[in-house]
Amino acid sequence: MLQAKGEKTRNEIIECAKNLFYHKGFEATSFSDIVAAAQVNRGNIYHHFKSKDDILRAVVDQRLQEFAALLTGWERRLSDPRERLIAFVHMVVSRQDELARYGCPIGSLNTELGKDRPLLQREARRLFDLFRDWLARQLALSGTAGNSQVLALHLLGRAQGIALIAHVYGDRTFLLRETAELEQWLRRV
Amino acid sequence: MLQAKGEKTRNEIIECAKNLFYHKGFEATSFSDIVAAAQVNRGNIYHHFKSKDDILRAVVDQRLQEFAALLTGWERRLSDPRERLIAFVHMVVSRQDELARYGCPIGSLNTELGKDRPLLQREARRLFDLFRDWLARQLALSGTAGNSQVLALHLLGRAQGIALIAHVYGDRTFLLRETAELEQWLRRV
DNA sequence: GTCTATAGATTGATAGAC
DNA sequence: GTCTATCAATCTATAGAC
Numbered sequence: 001m002l003q004a005k006g007e008k009t010r011n012e013i014i015e016c017a018k019n020l021f022y023h024k025g026f027e028a029t030s031f032s033d034i035v036a037a038a039q040v041n042r043g044n045i046y047h048h049f050k051s052k053d054d055i056l057r058a059v060v061d062q063r064l065q066e067f068a069a070l071l072t073g074w075e076r077r078l079s080d081p082r083e084r085l086i087a088f089v090h091m092v093v094s095r096q097d098e099l100a101r102y103g104c105p106i107g108s109l110n111t112e113l114g115k116d117r118p119l120l121q122r123e124a125r126r127l128f129d130l131f132r133d134w135l136a137r138q139l140a141l142s143g144t145a146g147n148s149q150v151l152a153l154h155l156l157g158r159a160q161g162i163a164l165i166a167h168v169y170g171d172r173t174f175l176l177r178e179t180a181e182l183e184q185w186l187r188r189v
Numbered sequence: 190m191l192q193a194k195g196e197k198t199r200n201e202i203i204e205c206a207k208n209l210f211y212h213k214g215f216e217a218t219s220f221s222d223i224v225a226a227a228q229v230n231r232g233n234i235y236h237h238f239k240s241k242d243d244i245l246r247a248v249v250d251q252r253l254q255e256f257a258a259l260l261t262g263w264e265r266r267l268s269d270p271r272e273r274l275i276a277f278v279h280m281v282v283s284r285q286d287e288l289a290r291y292g293c294p295i296g297s298l299n300t301e302l303g304k305d306r307p308l309l310q311r312e313a314r315r316l317f318d319l320f321r322d323w324l325a326r327q328l329a330l331s332g333t334a335g336n337s338q339v340l341a342l343h344l345l346g347r348a349q350g351i352a353l354i355a356h357v358y359g360d361r362t363f364l365l366r367e368t369a370e371l372e373q374w375l376r377r378v
Numbered sequence: 379g380t381c382t383a384t385a386g387a388t389t390g391a392t393a394g395a396c
Numbered sequence: 397g398t399c400t401a402t403c404a405a406t407c408t409a410t411a412g413a414c
Binding site: 023024025027028102103107108110111112114115116121125128150153154156157158159160161162164165167168169171174177178181 | 212213214216217291292296297299300301303304305310314317339342343345346347348349350351353354356357358360363366367370
């Protein structure tokens with residue numbers, strides 16, 4: 001509970017920025033948006049972060065922690081690595097509403113930053129690395145035939161394609177059909 | 190050749206804006222960027238377009254024309270609808286460099302606009318409609334087993350997932366491997 | 379650590395002479 | 397249709413009192 005008050009403000013900023021970056025995009029989100037949502041004073045934000053880029057780095061770290069906790073939870077609850085892989089696909093289903101509305105928070109962020117913010121994208125890419133490495137590990141444990149790194153990237157790409165189309169067309173039916181197919185593929189592979 | 194001079198300036202603006210929106214994103218591109226690239230005077234741009242949104246609509250129309258011409262060319266050169274579908278996959282291969290650098294121009298644009306510019310995204314989505322409907326038609330002509338609209342969306346999603354991962358990791362090897370796999374799938378389906 | 383006030387640059391957009 | 401000049405608003409970021 002060290003720096004309890006300061007941490008609280010800082011976490012408020014991170015949480016609000018995380019949602020704004022996701023719902024509006026990084027460029028489209030202004031400091032005014034963030035301070036309004038987090039209800040902190042305008043200049044005060046620079047006590048906690050030295051720039052907008054710095055806020056994004058904190059948001060990425062926050063998401064990394066959240067997703068790492070999610071993966072750890074699946075490993076603890078599910079002993080069969082193949083069931084863990086299917087849990088990954090079920091995550092897409094359980095988040096269908098936000099995916100159809102705003103796209104994938106990881107994919108859309110990397111798509112935006114990948115265009116002309118290479119240093120920030122390097123940070124955001126760690127979110128993909130997290131899933132890629134975890135999926136590859138579960139695939140290896142499942143005793144799948146092919147190269148597990150290759151299969152992991154294939155799986156990530158399939159999930160991203162599903163989220164993107166579901167977002168473009170606001171189509172949850174498509175998402176449900178494609179994830180069901182992907183689950184069948186995972187049981188066969 | 191009516192309005193030859195004015196058309197030239199207008200087309201210059203559209204062409205430069207098209208590349209900037211693709212390479213930097215719509216929000217990240219400013220009027221200064223566009224007038225600098227197109228070498229037109231600052232205020233002059235408003236003689237041709239009434240707003241930045243208006244420029245984007247013109248860019249989308251331009252891309253629609255380009256892609257429609259591409260599809261028509263494939264139909265003319267290839268009589269077998271299955272070969273036309275494979276030409277679609279080969280387009281991804283032939284554009285691997287720009288896809289790895291900037292992502293898919295259609296997918297990344299829709300991803301950005303889909304977040305909080307619903308009216309503009311409706312315009313940009315027509316680019317997806319163009320490919321979806323054309324792919325569905327070719328799939329129907331190929332006598333594929335399943336619903337051709339469903340298969341067309343599946344194919345679009347696969348292509349988008351491939352482009353996205355290739356962009357995030359700047360990985361052309363991944364793109365080549367996945368498109369080869371997609372081509373095999375098209376020959377079987 | 380919180381707040382007010384504001385700097386300095388850039389944004390999208392306009393007016394009006396030529 | 398082209399050009400200069402500039403608007404008002406907004407942007408990220410800073411200074412300094414409390």
